[in-house]
Amino acid sequence: MKDTVNQLKEYLIKHDIKPSTIRLKILEYLLNNPIHPTADDIYKSLLDQMPTLSKTSIYNTMDLFAGKGVVKVISLDEKEARYDINTCLHGHFKCHVCERIYDFPISCDIQTPQELEGFAINDIDINFYGICQNCKNKERRIWKWNG
Amino acid sequence: MKDTVNQLKEYLIKHDIKPSTIRLKILEYLLNNPIHPTADDIYKSLLDQMPTLSKTSIYNTMDLFAGKGVVKVISLDEKEARYDINTCLHGHFKCHVCERIYDFPISCDIQTPQELEGFAINDIDINFYGICQNCKNKERRIWKWNG
DNA sequence: CTCATATTTTATAATAATTATAATTTTACA
């Protein structure tokens, strides 16, 4: 337990972030819940541990984390921003039935399109939308039930 | 002129949309300005032609167009939605200096990652972010000036 | 054409995520 906290502290320090209680709690949450949470998800989940927590602190912390490269902000089809503790290049699939967001590896190392020759590419977002296998199976079951 | 309007009308009808004045004007604007405009861009551009135009009409029309497949809503790094009259699969590059959004073709026909085997993929967004060639050249010129 | 009805457009208010500002609390450390 103590060890974990120290690891988290080191992790933040390595990223040039002073480790405060809130920052550690948020980092811990993000590592334990790699579900691409929204600011509100994080807020709600930490509220019982830290009853004085404010939404502004979540936003502040996430901005800080994003700026220091601890999280990547992912902007999908929706109006709320989501935060990904996994900052390595990978794709996202959002199921529009269960709203879950799946990771998938980007297989073929993206080659720069000729059209973007001479452009500096700093960031890549690859987002797929559809229905995940779980939800497809459920739908099929409902089909069967209905005849 | 008359011809063009008729073509636009046919285009809407083909997409199961009753052609009203506003809808035709918006469609015309989108075809003549394939710059991925925001609702506000469209509104401001049409306001002098149609002084009674309301922002709500833009949103209504764009929702209708999106539902009928006339435009694709593209959600980038920003809070405003943008609309693309080109609904074929292609990638977007946003320059964070000039804010311009460039199209580029998706070269290698995206193969479904094994991880998404059994998933139904309905939509794909591929967004690159960085600095476009224009802006890079400008920056270099400023460098030179400053010594 | 004329009236009734459906559709479209508009004005207005509501919602909701995010940001701005300033006050309060906590931390660092002389």
Place this chain on the structure above:
DNA sequence: TGTAAAATTATAATTATTATAAAATATGAG
């Protein structure tokens, strides 16, 4: 311990979008 800096919070403001209902326009039978 006292003071300044940093972090956190409360509160208000902003802004894109949606909801609602009123007004304008189009449609179509009689």
